[in-house]
Each structure stands twice: as C-alpha cells, then as structure tokens.
Amino acid sequence: MPDPNAPIAVIGGGVIGLTSAIRLLEQGFPTTIFAKATSPHTTSDVAAAYWAPEPILEGGPRESWALTSLATFQQLAADPTIGIDIMPLYELADSLAIETFAGALENIALEEVEDVPFGVFPSPWSGLRFIVPRIDVPTYMPWLFQRFLTLGGTLQRTEIADLRTLASDFRALVNCTGLGAQALTGDPVFPIRGQVIRVRKPVDLPPHIISAASTTEVTYIVPRRHDCLLGGTFQDDNYDLQVDPATAISILQRCAGFHPALQHAEIIEHRVGLRPGRAQVRLEVEPLTATTTVIHNYGHGAYGHTLSWGCAAAVVTHVKNLQR
Numbered sequence: 587m588p589d590p591n592a593p594i595a596v597i598g599g600g601v602i603g604l605t606s607a608i609r610l611l612e613q614g615f616p617t618t619i620f621a622k623a624t625s626p627h628t629t630s631d632v633a634a635a636y637w638a639p640e641p642i643l644e645g646g647p648r649e650s651w652a653l654t655s656l657a658t659f660q661q662l663a664a665d666p667t668i669g670i671d672i673m674p675l676y677e678l679a680d681s682l683a684i685e686t687f688a689g690a691l692e693n694i695a696l697e698e699v700e701d702v703p704f705g706v707f708p709s710p711w712s713g714l715r716f717i718v719p720r721i722d723v724p725t726y727m728p729w730l731f732q733r734f735l736t737l738g739g740t741l742q743r744t745e746i747a748d749l750r751t752l753a754s755d756f757r758a759l760v761n762c763t764g765l766g767a768q769a770l771t772g773d774p775v776f777p778i779r780g781q782v783i784r785v786r787k788p789v790d791l792p793p794h795i796i797s798a799a800s801t802t803e804v805t806y807i808v809p810r811r812h813d814c815l816l817g818g819t820f821q822d823d824n825y826d827l828q829v830d831p832a833t834a835i836s837i838l839q840r841c842a843g844f845h846p847a848l849q850h851a852e853i854i855e856h857r858v859g860l861r862p863g864r865a866q867v868r869l870e871v872e873p874l875t876a877t878t879t880v881i882h883n884y885g886h887g888a889y890g891h892t893l894s895w896g897c898a899a900a901v902v903t904h905v906k907n908l909q910r
C-alpha cells in the first residue's frame with residue numbers, strides 16, 4: 587500500500603507530467619504538480635499529434651513505452667469526449683529514401699501495417715499505412731488536466747529553480763520538465779524546433795494523417811476534430827519561437843502537393859514548439875538527499891505523446907520500489 591505520508595511532487599505540467607501524475611494518483615499517491623506553464627502554453631499543446639510507430643523500431647524500453655501508450659489510447663478512444671480518434675496514418679517517403687524506410691518498418695509486428703502502392707499519392711511518394719490514435723490536443727490536454735484534478739491532484743503554478751527546495755516536503759520528485767531539464771539539471775537537453783500551421787479543414791479533406799519524409803524535410807497533414815494541423819520542421823538547437831514566414835509558405839506548398847485545397851485554406855494561427863531533444867529519454871532514479879529521490883522523466887523529443895503512458899507506468903514502478 588502507498589504511504590499516505592509520502593506525497594509526490596511532479597515538476598512539469600505538459601503531457602509527461604500530467605500522465606505521470608494521473609498514474610500516481612490512481613495508485614493512491616498524493617501528488618502535486620509544480621509547473622511554470624500549463625495547457626495550452628506547453629510544447630505538448632503545439633504537437634500535431636498522433637501515436638507514431640517509429641519508437642517501436644528501436645526495441646527495448648521505447649518499444650514497450652510506445653506499445654503501452656498505444657493500448658491506453660485505444661481504450662481512451664472509446665470515450666469521444668477525450669479527443670482520441672483512431673484513423674489511418676500514411677507514413678510516406680520519397681523514392682530515394684523509401685527502401686531504408688520501408689525495410690526498417692517491416693519489422694514492426696503490428697497487424698495494421700500495409701504497403702501503400704506507388705500511384706496512390708503523387709510521385710514520388712510511397713510508404714506504409716498504419717491505423718493509429720490521433721490525439722486532438724485542444725480536447726485532450728484539458729481532459730488530462732481535469733482528470734488530474736478529479737483524482738485529487740493539486741497544482742502550484744510556479745517555476746522551480748532548484749529541486750532541493752522541494753526535498754523537505756516530498757519523498758519523491760518526478761522531473762517532467764522537458765526542455766526545462768537543461769536549466770534544472772545541467773543535462774544538455776536541446777530544442778528541436780517545430781513550426782506548424784493550424785488551418786480550417788477543407789470540406790473534402792480525407793480523414794487520414796499524412797507524414798511524408800524526403801531526404802531534407804518532413805511534411806505532415808493532421809486532420810483534427812475542428813481544424814487541421816500542417817507541418818513541419820525539425821530544427822535541432824534552434825530556440826527561435828518566432829514564426830518564420832518563409833517556412834510557413836513552404837509548409838503550405840508542400841501540403842498542397844497532397845491536397846491542393848490546402849494552398850488556400852483559411853489560416854487560424856501559426857505556432858512554434860521546441861521539442862525536448864536528447865539522445866535517449868532519461869527515465870531513471872537519482873538520489874537527491876538522504877530522504878528524497880528524483881525520478882527523471884524527460885527528453886522525449888518528437889515522441890512525447892507516443893511514449894507518455896508507458897513512461898508514466900515506469901514512473902509508478904520506480905515510486906513503488908522506493909517504498910520497499
């Protein structure tokens with residue numbers, strides 16, 4: 587049984603902090619989130635977002651976290667108010683890249699994988715078709731926050747400059763600060779800049795996600811409940827949160843290559859998010875003081891939503907192990 591006198595602090599209110607806190611509360615651990623920014627002002631709110639198959643190519647913990655999350659999203663999709671919809675994802679590549687891409691993805695043991703023949707999409711695109719959860723973040727992020735509150739979680743909207751300031755009040759600190767972990771721990775987490783455009787959905791837009799990787803860039807079209815997200819960029823070490831107009835024009839043109847009506851779609855807003863880049867997700871335990879331990883859970887790069895529920899389950903296991 588969890589020790590009711592051992593409250594947990596989660597630092598960070600993005601998807602990683604919220605899912606960790608929810609799983610801890612469900613297991614009976616009193617949990618407080620400390621967050622500098624909350625939805626809709628986190629990177630998690632800028633995400634496209636869909637469950638992406640790439641992490642399961644790597645095997646190991648990433649595969650297991652991604653598959654745990656997939657199962658959770660499939661359950662959540664049963665309640666339409668949560669914002670998860672199951673839909674086809676076309677993972678495409680141009681003719682130069684396709685061999686490596688398809689070869690690598692062949693190993694995925696998902697029933698939903700199907701080859702997309704040349705000719706279905708404009709030349710030179712071809713690839714694979716999956717059935718995946720699409721996460722409508724404007725619906726889902728508020729749902730996560732509400733679920734956290736309903737379970738009895740409390741929020742303190744504040745920046746934590748030093749983890750040791752929380753040590754006397756909490757048995758465990760779960761560090762879910764994303765790119766903020768750089769300042770908090772000295773770990774060289776780096777930004778991977780993503781620029782996107784939110785447009786009104788053209789009436790005849792097909793209800794599937796397209797993600798098309800050329801050797802130089804990735805183009806994606808993600809239809810959501812009330813709009814459509816167009817992307818994107820993956821710019822390492824770029825901290826610029828300003829919208830770049832030339833990039834926006836290029837995104838619109840590339841997306842219009844798949845669906846011409848997108849060239850003139852009504853633009854609702856432009857957004858930029860900085861993904862928390864790291865060679866590997868840091869999900870590990872580190873002693874802080876004699877009585878307090880930190881469980882790090884950050885550095886999810888382009889796959890925070892995809893890995894979130896699996897990582898949250900691993901956090902709960904670490905917290906339970908502390909009590910043994």
Ligand SMILES: Cc1cc2nc3c(=O)[nH]c(=O)nc-3n(C[C@H](O)[C@H](O)[C@H](O)COP(=O)(O)OP(=O)(O)OC[C@H]3O[C@@H](n4cnc5c(N)ncnc54)[C@H](O)[C@@H]3O)c2cc1C
Nearest residue numbers: 598599600602622623630636746764766780859890891892
């Ligand atoms: C354009 C774009 C598209 C994406 N598409 C996808 C997708 O399709 N699928 C997918 O799986 N992922 C996608 N991602 C990646 C995903 O959004 C990230 O991996 C995820 O948001 C990381 O979540 P996080 O909670 O770690 O970070 P964040 O959402 O950045 O949250 C960090 C939290 O920590 C808080 N914080 C930081 N430092 C401190 C501090 N010192 N004190 C207190 N609070 C602090 C912040 O205020 C915030 O609340 C996309 C990202 C972008 C930008």
